[in-house]
Amino acid sequence: MEKKISSLQNKTVKYLTQLQEKSRTRRKEKRFVIEGFREITLAIEASYELETIYFCNKIFQEKELFTENFSALNVVELSKEVYQKVAYRGSTEGILAIAKAKENDLASLKFKTENPLILVAEAPEKPGNIGAILRTADAAKVDAVLIANPKTDIYNPNIIRSSVGCVFTNQIASGNTSEIISYLKEKNIAIYSAILQDSEIYTNQDFTSATAIIIGTEADGLSEEWRKAATKNIHIPMQGKIDSMNVSVAAGILIFEAKRQRNFD
Incomplete structure (x- = not known):
């Protein structure tokens, strides 16, 4: 060359x-x-x-x-x-x-602990939101970020830019919703779906065992499949006039509650 x-x-x-x-x-x-x-x-x-x-x-x-x-x-x-x-x-x-590029498939995931903390984002579309989610995951040092039903590839330059390189600092895998649910259940990882229907406040949950926190888009939320598969459906109390918040903000609230319960280990 x-x-x-x-x-x-x-x-x-x-x-x-x-x-x-x-x-x-x-x-x-x-x-x-x-x-x-x-x-x-x-x-x-x-x-x-x-x-x-x-x-x-x-x-x-x-x-x-x-x-x-x-x-x-x-x-x-x-x-x-x-x-x-x-x-x-x-x-x-x-x-x-x-x-x-790496394969980034579910089979490639490796955990250093028996109680991993995993963040799952279903169908995130905006590269800026994905980048912000990856920055949140890096800040909390989660064990993996899973993208369900991805709308764009993880190596989109806007994602790399908005994540300030956290595409590389997180362990990332993708698959469809059914595949990820099957994977989590096979590994005995509890599923906490952030969804309004049939849900409990997030602070009443125990996130100290192997845990996956599932977040959806601001526009559509999570699919019904996640509601049915959940160990518990959870919500963040909203005290204003709207019933949703930015997905990366919601991810940060839920993930750092889990980290607090784990004494930030």
């Missing part, structure tokens, strides 16, 4: 752009783009395999970081014009990478 790319017509430019913009290309190639030094570093720490680092000499100034972190990787310089073409973020650091 060239060590410097300055033409917008270069085939690598088209490839990078397609990986950024098209979920279909990411799925087919099983690759995605990471922007930003912090995000790239977190991906490396999470054992993601990086193929190539691209940087713009006029933007990225921390050259010594290459020697410290990327010496074993293929590094290619991009002209400023090319970099601005392939970069997804408006304010960027002048560095991006192509990485190989």
Whole structure:
């Protein structure tokens, strides 16, 4: 591969752009783009395999970081014009990478404890909400985040950006609702579905055993399947005039109650 790319017509430019913009290309190639030094570093720490680092000499100034972190990787310089073409973020650091996607299936999950705390989000659609959920999960250091009936792939650049790299700090898996319910029941993990119908206040529950907290979208809530499968349906008391809150906020309230009961272990 060239060590410097300055033409917008270069085939690598088209490839990078397609990986950024098209979920279909990411799925087919099983690759995605990471922007930003912090995000790239977190991906490396999470054992993601990086193929190539691209940087713009006029933007990225921390050259010594290459020697410290990327010496074993293929590094290619991009002209400023090319970099601005392939970069997804408006304010960027002048560095991006192509990485190989992980399978992120239920079979790949591994827990270090017999009482894992799992956050399940059903059919989240907005990348910003997904990113915020992943940041919440990272802050609470949950054991896994499961995405049921995903509407977008987890390597969408907007998710990577809004999660500030927490795509890489969380253990993530996806599947359809039925598959995830079966998985949780097979592992004897209690299911607490955040839903208004037939529910109890969340503070009256015991989240100290193996626990999965299930959240739905603000618009549609959780599917009936989760209500029927739940060990308990739970709700957060609403004292204002609306009956819903942002999904990442709800996730934070429920997850940190579980962490409080576990003495933040």
